[in-house]
Amino acid sequence: MPSKPVAVKTEAQQAVLALRRLRQQKIKFRTMQMNSLQGLLTEYENTAR
Numbered sequence: 001m002p003s004k005p006v007a008v009k010t011e012a013q014q015a016v017l018a019l020r021r022l023r024q025q026k027i028k029f030r031t032m033q034m035n036s037l038q039g040l041l042t043e044y045e046n047t048a049r
Helices: 011-043
Strands: none
Touching: none
């Protein structure tokens, strides 16, 4: 199966994509932490909101 040609990205485009990826990872990690904390607080009958 032949591979599809991929457009070459400039250094600036790669930098923007890298920053977006980092931002999404940060948001995902922060959400994981908040959900974990909320779960722990729920075990002790507290709510975090």
